[in-house]
Amino acid sequence: MAAAGFPPIEPYASGLLDVGDGQRVHWETSGNPEGKPVLCVHGGPGSGGKRGSRRTFDPQVYRIVLFDQRGSGQSLPHASDPAVSLEHNTTEHLIADMERLREHLGVERWMLYGGSWGSTLILAYAQRYPERVSEIVIVGVTTTRREEIDWLYRGVARLVPGPWEAFRDGVPPGERDGNLPAAYDRLLGSPDPEVREQAVRDWITWEDAVIAHETNGKPGAYGDRPDDDLVAFVRICAHYFAHGAWLEEGQLLRDAHRLAGIPGVLIHGRLDLGSPLTTAWELAKAWPGAELQVIDDSGHTGSPAMGEAVMAAARRFGTR
Numbered sequence: 001m002a003a004a005g006f007p008p009i010e011p012y013a014s015g016l017l018d019v020g021d022g023q024r025v026h027w028e029t030s031g032n033p034e035g036k037p038v039l040c041v042h043g044g045p046g047s048g049g050k051r052g053s054r055r056t057f058d059p060q061v062y063r064i065v066l067f068d069q070r071g072s073g074q075s076l077p078h079a080s081d082p083a084v085s086l087e088h089n090t091t092e093h094l095i096a097d098m099e100r101l102r103e104h105l106g107v108e109r110w111m112l113y114g115g116s117w118g119s120t121l122i123l124a125y126a127q128r129y130p131e132r133v134s135e136i137v138i139v140g141v142t143t144t145r146r147e148e149i150d151w152l153y154r155g156v157a158r159l160v161p162g163p164w165e166a167f168r169d170g171v172p173p174g175e176r177d178g179n180l181p182a183a184y185d186r187l188l189g190s191p192d193p194e195v196r197e198q199a200v201r202d203w204i205t206w207e208d209a210v211i212a213h214e215t216n217g218k219p220g221a222y223g224d225r226p227d228d229d230l231v232a233f234v235r236i237c238a239h240y241f242a243h244g245a246w247l248e249e250g251q252l253l254r255d256a257h258r259l260a261g262i263p264g265v266l267i268h269g270r271l272d273l274g275s276p277l278t279t280a281w282e283l284a285k286a287w288p289g290a291e292l293q294v295i296d297d298s299g300h301t302g303s304p305a306m307g308e309a310v311m312a313a314a315r316r317f318g319t320r
Contacts, residue, residue, distance in 0.1 A: 009030050015027060023089075030054050031060070043117040123138075204222055262289065
């Protein structure tokens with residue numbers, strides 16, 4: 001997302017929060033302990049909280065909270081272990097984890113910041129607990145409707161047909177015309193480690209291909225991470241997208257009226273191949289008080305102009 005940001009800082013507190021089901025969620029806080037609370041909600045799902053996101057916020061103004069969603073980052077147990085079940089890793093579980101973390105940290109209301117899958121989780125949490133949310137900044141808007149999932153794993157093939165055919169051909173012939181994330185989810189659960197490893201490679205190669213073809217895209221945007229984090233990312237992504245994130249189709253747009261009174265800034269790249277502008281446009285119309293900013297030169301991974309827009313939103317809400 002290329003913005004200078006504030007100088008790097010280290011957390012002043014961190015821990016592993018027991019959220020039940022044998023899960024411990026890693027969290028950390030930095031900046032001003034008495035400042036305005038902001039929760040950074042990472043994407044993926046399963047990518048883990050990128051620590052650089054704290055540089056978006058003035059550490060003199062904000063109390064910056066990061067956390068790793070179940071199975072990712074420094075949360076335990078880690079989804080890179082094939083023996084770790086994802087049964088207790090759903091959108092409902094993550095919403096509950098966020099609320100439990102808020103209570104643990106003694107936060108009355110917090111600002112929410114995140115993008116991509118993080119925007120889906122932010123919207124789901126804020127619609128459940130609107131009284132706990134002061135403002136929202138979303139980058140790369142998604143609501144994880146099945147039509148959005150189908151676009152990313154099938155529809156966008158019309159723009160990058162070669163890489164998509166390789167992705168499709170990674171699943172058994174009888175499953176190639178069906179739900180591809182579900183087919184990969186089954187492969188990732190195979191008892192054969194070679195089958196699992198090949199599924200991880202095929203999935204991440206497709207994700208990287210979509211990003212690399214965007215303006216300002218770069219090769220390896222998703223795949224350039226340690227092996228364990230890569231496996232966890234792909235396992236959790238396939239698990240969530242195979243099940244439509246356990247959301248009713250269109251639920252987050254239908255219930256956007258629950259966000260009335262919460263100021264929001266939606267920042268979206270016009271050139272985003274994986275998450276076309278339509279969803280951000282529809283959300284801005286459905287959410288009273290939301291402001292849509294379209295960044296003409298940006299795709300899903302951002303641009304300097306997108307980075308500046310995010311920093312400006314953080315500065316604006318820091319004065320509220």
